[in-house]
Amino acid sequence: MLSFFSSCSVFLEDGFMYAILAMGYYVSYTILDFPDLTVEGTVLSGGVTYAMLARAGISPWIAILAALFAGAFFGAITGILHVKLHIRPLLCGILVSTALISVNLVVSVLVMGGNIRGEDALTTIPVGRAVPTILNTYPARWLPNDIGGFHVRKIVAFFAVALLFKILLDLFLKTKAGLLLRAVGSNQQFVSMLAQNPGVSKIIGLALGNGFAAVSGALIVQSRGNANQGMGLGMIVIGLASLIIGVSILKNVRRIKPSTMVIIGSVIYQACLAAAAMLGVPTAYNKLIMAVLFTTALVFSDRIKHQKGKDAHA
């Protein structure tokens, strides 16, 4: 029974942790119609940024904010490659995430005080007990860590961060800049006719998407206790699958915000993975299960897309 509770606990934690990444995907994929591969790199960049600052004793909240800006910066580069150099969306993501492999690696080695030329340089940044996280500082410290195998503190803290970013995103989408962002994804020429540069909105959208991905990265590092170079792997699938599952399951619920759908989708997705683990499927199959779940979700979402019909980009 205890293992059941702790499994539930894990999928809730992970669900909220990845929900922020999935909300970022909502901006780049659903709103902008931009399949963004940059997140594989920016999740790790967010994690590394957080680990670097937190190890220097900086408040974890400020470190998370810094992670947001780092991700937004790299996302903006993807956007600039697309808008200014007219490189296709998929290629832009591949280019920036490839470049980020080096950037993240070099920064990690430097943080660990190693020599970049050294053969045996440490590339994993540990975040030990002494490093401030949002879990071991106030306000989360007022909460009990654990009740009957249920990681209350972690769940509440991660939920609070997800909720905070959900509210910020909802507010942003109601502003003029937010409306314009939604317009760019739907009809670029409309935005041009409003005398606004559609490219600028696209860059802002990609910055936002990757900023959110980096915040997820910062939480992952706090949850796992280290930032390692393989961390970004599979993030595209996690983000997209959570988004698509949430939207396809909840599309008929009235008056529900997309950001809420995405958070629920993320929890459902992690619950599926946890269920597979509980049924005794070895974790080695995890990525395979992820791909299968994702395919199922895609088939459903494709049906939605066909029904809806997108604007012709005249």
Next chain:
Amino acid sequence: MLELKNIKKIFNIGTPDETVLFDHFDFTMREGDFVSIIGSNGSGKTTLLNLICGSAYPDEGAVLFKGRDITRLSEYKRARYIGRVFQDPKAGTCSDLTILENMALADHKHGRYGLGVGVNRRHIDRYRSLLETCDMGLENRMNVKVGSLSGGQRQALALVIANMSDIELLILDEHTAALDPRSGEIIMHLTEKLVRQRNLTTLMVTHNLRYALAYGERLVMMHEGTIILDKNGEEKRRTKMDDLLDTFNEISIERGN
């Protein structure tokens, strides 16, 4: 006010499909003019509008607006003083946004799109009365996604939206083609009212010869990238439907069909 000088426009340059649409093409419009353009399919009407609005660039020649060379100016920069209704009813509005959101965006054209409130509730009454002028019941559906409107309703909304901000030049590409006869009449009246009220310089493409004769003080007919008929003022008023039909027939005979 608007001047196209010595324009050359080639499509699919350097491929076997290369076609020269405009060659040594000239066109001028004076301030306050209302010009109607007619012409067979593929005669280059939409392309002419694209060159004016910056959706396409000429291969040679210059586009001047109020004496200023705007040949290479991007579409969004020209949009500051140009309003446009597209031939495609989907192009002038945003499907994923509601009527209200579309209007709120368009209302703000000359401002900055920052972190202010997107839809300001105080302006709703003004938006509603603008929609009432179309007489299509759109004023009762302001929270409906534009994607669920019919083509004609979208086109009417696009006309309203194009006129919400201070523009100097209004470009209309068959904006009544998707409308039923009654709505077409209403929208043409509305167009004329807007143009008169604000003394807009207007360029209207239409396949409806009756509209072309009834509205505007200048009539231009295009064929295969050239202007084959250009009547102004009194001369235009004397032109009859039959004259236009005769010219259309002459073209077809020339073409050999």
